[in-house]
Amino acid sequence: MIASTPKPPYYAVIFSTIRTTVDDGYLETAHRMEELAKLQPGYLGIESARDGLGITVSYWESLETILNWKNNVEHTVAREKGRALWYKKYQLRICKVEHEYGFEK
C-alpha cells in the first residue's frame, strides 16, 4: 500500500536492508514493529517492499517523533536482534520530505 501522507514538510526514514539467512522470529518481529510504530505519536504511514534488497520507508511528523520511536524500549531490543541475527547490512537515512506528487488512474 502507498501511504497517504499530509502536505509536506514531514519526515521520512528510509531503511534499506540486506538480510542474513537467519529467520528466528524475523517476520513476527517485523510485523510487531510495524504495529507498534503505528501507535507512536507523529506516525504518518509506512511502505515496504523486498526482492533481495528490502526497502521500508516510514513517515513521521517531525525529527522529534522519529527520535521518540528510536528510543522505544521494545524497538531498541528489536534493533539489537536485527544487528545480531537478521541483517547482513543496512543503511538508514532520515530525510525531510519537501515536495510530493501523486498520480492515480
Place this chain on the structure above:
Amino acid sequence: MIASTPKPPYYAVIFSTIRTTVDDGYLETAHRMEELAKLQPGYLGIESARDGLGITVSYWESLETILNWKNNVEHTVAREKGRALWYKKYQLRICKVEHEYGFEK
C-alpha cells in the same frame, strides 16, 4: 544493492508505485531509465525493490540535479508512458537527506 552515498546533506527521490497488468516494454524502459539516470550530473545512486508495491529511491546531489533529470526528454516520454500504461497509482516524494547511519557485519 544498497547505494553508497556521500555524507549528508543530499537529496532522495522516493518513487512508490502500484503497477497495472500491462507490460508493453515496461522492464526495458525501467532498465533504460536506470542506465540514463546514472549518466546525469549529480546522480549518487539508486535502490529498488518490488513485491506488489514497488519502491525505487534515487539519490541526488541537489534539487537542481533532480529537476534536470525530470526535464530529460527521454525520461519525460517514459513518464508519459508510465501514466498511460504501466502505473495504476504512484507517489513521488522529494526529500533532503539530513542524517545517515550504516551497519555491516
